[in-house]
Amino acid sequence: MTRKRVLSGIQPTHDSFHLGNYLGAVKQWVELQKEHDAFYCVVDLHALTVETDPALLRKRTLVSAAQLIALGVDPDKCTLFLQSHIAEHNQLGWIMECLTGFGEASRMTQFKDKSQKSGSDRTVVGLFTYPMLQAADILLYQADLVPVGEDQRQHIELTRDLAGRFNSRYGATFQIPEAYIMKAGAKINDLQDPTSKMSKSAASMQGVIEIMDSPEINAKKIKSSMTDTGREVRFDEKEKPGISNLLTIHSSLSGRSISELENEFEGKGYGDFKSAVAEVVVDYLAPIRTRTLELLADESALVEILRVGAAKARVVASETLVKTYKNLGIVT
Numbered sequence: 485m486t487r488k489r490v491l492s493g494i495q496p497t498h499d500s501f502h503l504g505n506y507l508g509a510v511k512q513w514v515e516l517q518k519e520h521d522a523f524y525c526v527v528d529l530h531a532l533t534v535e536t537d538p539a540l541l542r543k544r545t546l547v548s549a550a551q552l553i554a555l556g557v558d559p560d561k562c563t564l565f566l567q568s569h570i571a572e573h574n575q576l577g578w579i580m581e582c583l584t585g586f587g588e589a590s591r592m593t594q595f596k597d598k599s600q601k602s603g604s605d606r607t608v609v610g611l612f613t614y615p616m617l618q619a620a621d622i623l624l625y626q627a628d629l630v631p632v633g634e635d636q637r638q639h640i641e642l643t644r645d646l647a648g649r650f651n652s653r654y655g656a657t658f659q660i661p662e663a664y665i666m667k668a669g670a671k672i673n674d675l676q677d678p679t680s681k682m683s684k685s686a687a688s689m690q691g692v693i694e695i696m697d698s699p700e701i702n703a704k705k706i707k708s709s710m711t712d713t714g715r716e717v718r719f720d721e722k723e724k725p726g727i728s729n730l731l732t733i734h735s736s737l738s739g740r741s742i743s744e745l746e747n748e749f750e751g752k753g754y755g756d757f758k759s760a761v762a763e764v765v766v767d768y769l770a771p772i773r774t775r776t777l778e779l780l781a782d783e784s785a786l787v788e789i790l791r792v793g794a795a796k797a798r799v800v801a802s803e804t805l806v807k808t809y810k811n812l813g814i815v816t
């Protein structure tokens with residue numbers, strides 16, 4: 485039986501991934517590579533929709549790739565590459581743009597939210613066409629499954645519509661992909677504002693655990709996380725959002741169930757519990773940070789890993805593009 489094909493991408497828009505990115509996304513990537521034919525890319529071209537200093541883009545692209553590897557994305561088990569290394573993404577992206585209605589693209593909520601925030605003069609056209617490039621990322625690899633967060637569901641729906649539209653106009657060309665929406669339990673909240681998701685665009689980073697932060701900083705952030713009322717360590721998202729979030733974090737990293745943790749901390753205070761969570765987080769992240777720094781120290785070896793990944797990706801991408809061009813009537 486052939487393995488199902490998986491594709492996902494992550495933007496290199498920050499100096500470090502946070503715990504939400506890991507538990508909500510990358511951890512699933514690591515799981516899926518075991519039984520699937522997985523393609524994972526750092527979508528550096530998508531990151532150009534936000535103006536970034538060139539040195540910073542370069543650094544963030546490499547640190548993203550290094551963190552993925554340190555977190556367990558294994559270049560020997562999956563195909564790990566940079567989007568910009570495969571020109572076919574832009575080539576198919578244009579075709580997707582020619583297939584998408586203006587109104588259809590205007591209905592994308594991520595575009596509406598982001599463009600509203602910056603105003604039309606500061607919104608680039610690339611932000612508008614972002615979902616069509618994302619569709620190309622997915623369809624080039626004939627992906628069956630696309631692991632993403634809930635916020636990406638609409639983009640995957642658009643990708644499915646575009647693939648279906650192309651196939652019915654020009655003949656069977658693309659696999660229709662399915663969104664593989666990660667489980668709700670994997671949503672990690674901000675430590676200071678535990679009713680909002682942990683996010684790299686948070687107003688303050690005090691509630692955000694970053695993989696590349698030092699163990700001391702991360703331990704401190706957990707110990708000074710927002711304290712709920714009461715004293716009991718119990719999972720109750722309404723009454724105790726802070727403690728519930730910490731229980732989710734502990735359980736996801738230690739592999740122990742929430743009820744086991746509730747029993748262990750029965751009769752103990754929040755202070756003891758926070759120290760235990762800090763220890764679990766620090767013990768888990770410290771080797772990952774060290775491994776990321778090691779990978780970054782040998783930049784040419786890291787770039788070589790990405791080139792090898794790109795060579796594997798290119799075989800599939802070019803085959804799909806040739807088929808697409810032929811079906812469109814482009815002389816090849």
Ligand code: ATP
Nearest residue numbers: 504505508509632633670671672681682683684685
């Ligand atoms: P922003 O909050 O600025 O939109 P982000 O921190 O959500 O950015 P993205 O680059 O959009 O980061 O997300 C990368 C991946 O991490 C996505 O698949 C997203 O669903 C997931 N993710 C981000 N934050 C969380 C979180 N707090 N809990 C679970 N998953 C998350």
Ligand code: LTN
Nearest residue numbers: 491492493494495527618621632
């Ligand atoms: N838009 C996604 C990132 C992304 C992606 C992809 C995800 C770009 N191309 C292809 C899955 C498949 C995001 O913002 N999380």
